[in-house]
Amino acid sequence: xxxxxxxxxxxxxxxxxxxxxxxxxxxxxxxxxxxxxxxxxxxxxxxxxxxxxxxxxxxxxxxxxxxxxxxxxxxxxxxxxxxxxxxxxxxxxxxxxxxxxxxxxxxxxxxxxxxxxxxxxxxxxxxxxxxxxxxxxxxxxxxxxxxxxxxxxxxxxxxxxxxxxxxxxxxxxxxxxxxxxxxxxxxxxxxxxxxxxxxxxxxxxxxxxxxxxxxxxxxxxxxxxxxxxxxxxxxxxxxxxxxxxxxxxxxxxxxxxxxxxxxxxxxxxxxxxxxxxxxxxxxxxxxxxxxxxxxxxxxxxxxxxxxxxxxxxxxxxxxxxxxxxxxxxxxxxxxxxxxxxxxxxxxxxxxxxxxxxxxxxxxxxxxxxxxxxxxxxxxxxxxxxxxxxxxxxxxxxxxxxxxxxxxxxxxxxxxxxxxxxxxxxxxxxxxxxxxxxxxxxxxxxxxxxxxxxxxxxxxxxxxxxxxxxxxxxxxxxxxxxxxxxxxxxxxxxxxxxxxxxx
Amino acid sequence: xxxxxxxxxxxxxxxxxxxxxxxxxxxxxxxxxxxxxxxxxxxxxxxxxxxxxxxxxxxxxxxxxxxxxxxxxxxxxxxxxxxxxxxxxxxxxxxxxxxxxxxxxxxxxxxxxxxxxxxxxxxxxxxxxxxxxxxxxxxxxxxxxxxxxx
Amino acid sequence: xxxxxxxxxxxxxxxxxxxxxxxxxxxxxxxxxxxxxxxxxxxxxxxxxxxxxxxxxxxxxxxxxxxxxxxxxxxxxxxxxxxxxxxxxxxxxxxxxxxxxxxxxxxxxxxxxxxxxxxxxxxxxxxxxxxxxxxxxxxxxxxxxxxxxxxxxxxxxxxxxxxxxxxxxxxxxxxxxxxxxxxxxxxxxxxxxxxxxxxxxxxxxxxxxxxxxxxxxxxxxxxxxxxxxxxxxxxxxxxxxxxxxxxxxxxxxxxxxxxxxxxxxxxxxxxxxxxxxxxxxxxxxxxxxxxxxxxxxxxxxxxxxxxxxxxxxxxxxxxxxxxxxxxxxxxxxxxxxx
Numbered sequence: 001x002x003x004x005x006x007x008x009x010x011x012x013x014x015x016x017x018x019x020x021x022x023x024x025x026x027x028x029x030x031x032x033x034x035x036x037x038x039x040x041x042x043x044x045x046x047x048x049x050x051x052x053x054x055x056x057x058x059x060x061x062x063x064x065x066x067x068x069x070x071x072x073x074x075x076x077x078x079x080x081x082x083x084x085x086x087x088x089x090x091x092x093x094x095x096x097x098x099x100x101x102x103x104x105x106x107x108x109x110x111x112x113x114x115x116x117x118x119x120x121x122x123x124x125x126x127x128x129x130x131x132x133x134x135x136x137x138x139x140x141x142x143x144x145x146x147x148x149x150x151x152x153x154x155x156x157x158x159x160x161x162x163x164x165x166x167x168x169x170x171x172x173x174x175x176x177x178x179x180x181x182x183x184x185x186x187x188x189x190x191x192x193x194x195x196x197x198x199x200x201x202x203x204x205x206x207x208x209x210x211x212x213x214x215x216x217x218x219x220x221x222x223x224x225x226x227x228x229x230x231x232x233x234x235x236x237x238x239x240x241x242x243x244x245x246x247x248x249x250x251x252x253x254x255x256x257x258x259x260x261x262x263x264x265x266x267x268x269x270x271x272x273x274x275x276x277x278x279x280x281x282x283x284x285x286x287x288x289x290x291x292x293x294x295x296x297x298x299x300x301x302x303x304x305x306x307x308x309x310x311x312x313x314x315x316x317x318x319x320x321x322x323x324x325x326x327x328x329x330x331x332x333x334x335x336x337x338x339x340x341x342x343x344x345x346x347x348x349x350x351x352x353x354x355x356x357x358x359x360x361x362x363x364x365x366x367x368x369x370x371x372x373x374x375x376x377x378x379x380x381x382x383x384x385x386x387x388x389x390x391x392x393x394x395x396x397x398x399x400x401x402x403x404x405x406x407x408x409x410x411x412x413x414x415x416x417x418x419x420x421x422x423x424x425x426x427x428x429x430x431x432x433x434x435x436x437x438x439x440x441x442x443x444x445x446x447x448x449x450x451x452x453x454x455x456x457x458x459x460x461x462x463x464x465x466x467x468x469x470x471x472x473x474x475x476x477x478x479x480x481x482x483x484x485x486x487x488x489x490x491x492x493x494x495x496x497x498x499x500x501x502x
Numbered sequence: 503x504x505x506x507x508x509x510x511x512x513x514x515x516x517x518x519x520x521x522x523x524x525x526x527x528x529x530x531x532x533x534x535x536x537x538x539x540x541x542x543x544x545x546x547x548x549x550x551x552x553x554x555x556x557x558x559x560x561x562x563x564x565x566x567x568x569x570x571x572x573x574x575x576x577x578x579x580x581x582x583x584x585x586x587x588x589x590x591x592x593x594x595x596x597x598x599x600x601x602x603x604x605x606x607x608x609x610x611x612x613x614x615x616x617x618x619x620x621x622x623x624x625x626x627x628x629x630x631x632x633x634x635x636x637x638x639x640x641x642x643x644x645x646x647x648x649x650x651x652x
Numbered sequence: 653x654x655x656x657x658x659x660x661x662x663x664x665x666x667x668x669x670x671x672x673x674x675x676x677x678x679x680x681x682x683x684x685x686x687x688x689x690x691x692x693x694x695x696x697x698x699x700x701x702x703x704x705x706x707x708x709x710x711x712x713x714x715x716x717x718x719x720x721x722x723x724x725x726x727x728x729x730x731x732x733x734x735x736x737x738x739x740x741x742x743x744x745x746x747x748x749x750x751x752x753x754x755x756x757x758x759x760x761x762x763x764x765x766x767x768x769x770x771x772x773x774x775x776x777x778x779x780x781x782x783x784x785x786x787x788x789x790x791x792x793x794x795x796x797x798x799x800x801x802x803x804x805x806x807x808x809x810x811x812x813x814x815x816x817x818x819x820x821x822x823x824x825x826x827x828x829x830x831x832x833x834x835x836x837x838x839x840x841x842x843x844x845x846x847x848x849x850x851x852x853x854x855x856x857x858x859x860x861x862x863x864x865x866x867x868x869x870x871x872x873x874x875x876x877x878x879x880x881x882x883x884x885x886x887x888x889x890x891x892x893x894x895x896x897x898x899x900x901x902x903x904x905x906x907x908x909x910x911x912x913x914x915x916x917x918x919x920x921x922x923x924x925x926x927x928x929x930x931x932x933x934x935x936x937x938x939x940x941x942x943x944x945x946x947x948x949x950x951x952x953x954x955x956x957x958x959x960x961x962x963x964x965x966x967x968x969x970x971x972x973x974x975x976x977x978x979x980x981x982x983x984x985x986x987x988x989x990x
Contacts, residue, residue, distance in 0.1 A: 141861065141864050141865035141866075142865055142866075143865065144862055144865050144866070144867030145851075145867060146867075166561070166567045168554055168561060168567070169558065169567075171550075172551070172554045172555065172558060175547055175550055175551045176516070176519070178543075178547050179519075179523055179547050179548065179551065182543060182547070185743070185744050186530075186540040188540065188829070188852040191530055191531075191775060192775065193527075193530055193540060194526060194544075203737075203744065217589075221582050221585060221586070224578075224581045224582050224585045225574045225582055226578060267858075267861045321861075321864065330857065331736075389613075389616040390613075390616075392612075393608075393629075394629060396585075396589065396608075397605065397609070397629070397630075398633075400589070400592060401637055401645070404645070405637065408644065410593065410596065410597060413593060413596075414593065417586075417590075417593065421586065425512070428508070428569065428571045428573055429509060429569045429571070430569035430570070431512075447543045448852070448853075448854060450538075450543075451537060451538055451542070451852060452851050452852065452853065452862070452867075454537050454538055455822070455849060455850065455851040455852065456822050456867060456868060458819075534829065537829075
């Protein structure tokens with residue numbers, strides 16, 4: 001423990017050289033820009049920039065890449081809050097209450113809380129995990145395909161059960177999302193599914209195309225019905241939560257940190273699972289769940305913290321086991337190997353200056369993000385002050401061009417517009433959009449983990465109930481499902497559950 | 503049109519989607535000798551979607567759990583259709599005449615009612631050009647200036 | 653992944669940001685110092701996209717990253733961008749290559765298997781002779797690993813176990829059922845009369861994760877993917893299914909030495925779509941040849957445990973044809989294809 005502390009101090013010596021500080025700064029800034037641009041997310045951001053790190057020292061290179069990674073996670077939040085377009089998958093959940101807060105003139109607060117939450121989540125996750133991570137990550141290996149399948153099933157079901165007015169409508173959204181995730185080539189068998197022999201569909205539907213249409217365009221169509229309702233946005237009332245909101249905000253940040261950390265340790269657990277669970281937990285523990293979906297500050301603080309704690313924690317399995325826990329981590333792993341570093345049990349002993357330097361730089365990077373953002377938040381929030389009649393055409397244009405820039409293809413733009421209309425109709429029918437997009441993101445992993453479980457299993461589907469962790473999760477899933485059905489039959493749902501209209 | 507009716511129409515649409523995808527899914531191997539095949543998931547998902555669609559239609563027929571959202575009518579409907587139409591114009595002009603023309607026409611259309619005509623045109627041209635510079639020069643994403651027409 | 657594949661096409665953004673960074677950082681020492689070979693040929697004048705059909709961090713990816721770094725030194729003005737397009741045992745990426753413009757700006761570094769074997773399933777638009785090989789780059793083996801605490805110390809231990817417990821031993825195969833990492837075991841099953849259970853994974857990393865967690869009993873992989881873990885004793889190699897021993901683990905027994913006629917090599921070559929002008933092919937071949945002779949490159953390949961095996965376009969095509977013929981026989985015998 002003491003040894004680790006000394007190593008960490010030495011790490012700071014490495015990270016605090018002016019060069020590494022500069023790279024850290026560049027990484028964080030680039031990451032933020034990448035996160036704000038619609039379409040570009042952390043995976044593509046880090047992958048795009050890997051070649052630039054060739055001429056650098058390995059430590060500097062990895063410091064910069066990690067900076068891009070968590071910078072883009074934060075950047076993605078900004079567009080979710082301001083214009084209801086999630087910049088990357090983990091911010092989908094932030095849209096729900098973040099955008100509502102913007103409508104109430106509290107964009108500054110939403111962004112401020114997200115910055116503070118991200119900072120605390122990121123720092124605490126790194127700090128705790130530095131000391132206990134290597135031990136925990138071997139425990140996390142107990143998560144095999146059956147556990148993955150059960151936890152993803154639980155996450156999806158919770159989204160459905162807790163977010164809509166009707167279980168059936170939620171399930172319809174979820175299953176359409178799953179069906180859409182099947183489009184493209186199947187990873188396991190190589191079979192092309194639902195591509196209708198179109199080359200454009202072979203790689204599947206892009207998350208960004210779907211999110212920009214379902215969230216961004218549909219919101220503008222809803223607003224178009226009644227321009228007077230949008231009117232002039234109220235003044236931005238400061239960057240910090242109101243005095244009475246602090247305790248609940250900080251509690252949400254604390255819970256978010258815990259959830260993000262635990263899920264980040266498990267190689268393969270997506271960050272959207274972390275933010276989803278955090279949102280659901282906040283809604284469950286809240287005294288007045290009806291505020292959720294109407295601009296509840298915990299609905300932003302919790303998930304944002306969770307997703308940053310997740311990104312910090314995700315580095316631990318990479319360091320200690322050499323196993324990437326997300327697509328972004330896989331890209332960073334490639335960078336490690338390219339620079340002659342072999343992540344795995346030997347990394348801490350063979351390259352201590354590297355590991356500790358990087359950990360120290362994450363402290364510094366997170367501080368930088370916070371310092372950069374508190375003043376910038378005011379600037380971002382001013383975007384929400386632009387008169388709507390001027391703002392919405394510009395948003396439409398950015399969404400249009402952002403989609404076009406993905407592949408330079410109008411096909412994507414057309415598909416995005418179709419999703420926009422679908423999103424509008426879904427809002428009118430009160431079918432929850434977020435249930436559809438969450439299942440879409442997790443769909444292919446859900447499928448492959450189920451196929452793996454069944455291949456491993458000697459008892460068929462019983463495998464999900466023969467392993468302790470998976471059994472517990474499955475039982476919770478069944479209870480949640482049973483309760484939802486019960487309340488649907490009793491038709492108490494609309495009284496009991498606070499309704500979120502997304 | 504009542505909300506229950508639109509709910510039924512939507513239910514039928516989802517039902518159709520489920521049936522079509524179920525038929526397509528049967529083309530992919532449901533089960534291989536080693537385990538579930540590529541058709542396993544799609545078949546189940548489509549099947550469950552069909553059941554859900556039927557339940558949804560029944561709910562709406564009984565008038566239970568109907569969406570409380572109002573469908574737009576009159577002026578509101580016109581405004582929604584107007585935005586969809588202007589996006590389509592943007593799309594088609596982008597294809598035919600390139601970004602600059604499409605951008606200016608699209609923005610002028612949506613600004614027309616809100617601003618005086620010359621303000622609308624100037625504003626549109628300004629915004630279009632700013633984005634052109636941003637994407638083409640800063641981000642190096644090539645936005646076509648000419649289209650299929652010229 | 654989908655997002656990544658499509659977004660990586662934004663190589664222009666990359667160029668911009670790299671210029672920015674070069675301006676910002678005085679420490680970059682990676683300027684291309686090429687020597688003009690054929691000044692008449694105006695190639696390359698824009699970034700070359702090098703498609704890797706597997707996820708970042710795998711053998712093919714690492715090899716591609718080395719080429720990305722060094723090839724521009726022997727190809728004046730070149731900027732190479734590695735694009736990972738995993739999925740479908742490489743067929744996603746190769747279908748893209750097949751459909752791409754034959755202008756020399758889209759190339760792929762791919763295992764022979766993805767080209768020679770996958771088309772046998774009849775789901776790809778391309779076949780084993782649909783591409784223009786440029787050069788062979790490196791080779792690798794395939795081995796079966798188990799956890800270090802597994803009861804099987806030797807091939808014989810393991811073999812006795814699977815012989816006496818049919819259908820009990822589960823092993824992860826990266827790329828799915830019937831893929832290249834499944835075949836050696838499938839053939840061993842047939843030749844030795846044993847029965848084991850394959851579990852499909854998206855790639856080697858998730859398969860190793862599952863192995864370490866005890867969810868599968870073994871994984872078939874390339875030795876370079878698990879070198880550190882084998883050295884530290886966390887994983888143990890049981891057999892080598894290739895025709896050559898692993899240079900750094902010469903003790904792993906070859907299946908063919910154990911009396912089974914099985915030899916699955918994993919060779920990796922640089923391919924282009926058919927129809928790329930001959931001058932461009934020759935220029936690329938020349939550049940690859942010089943790159944692979946560069947001592948710095950040899951050192952890099954050694955550092956990441958990949959074995960350079962140069963070869964020209966004709967020898968690559970010959971190996972592709974041969975592997976296609978052999979796989980066809982085996983897959984037919986196994987009943988995986990008709």
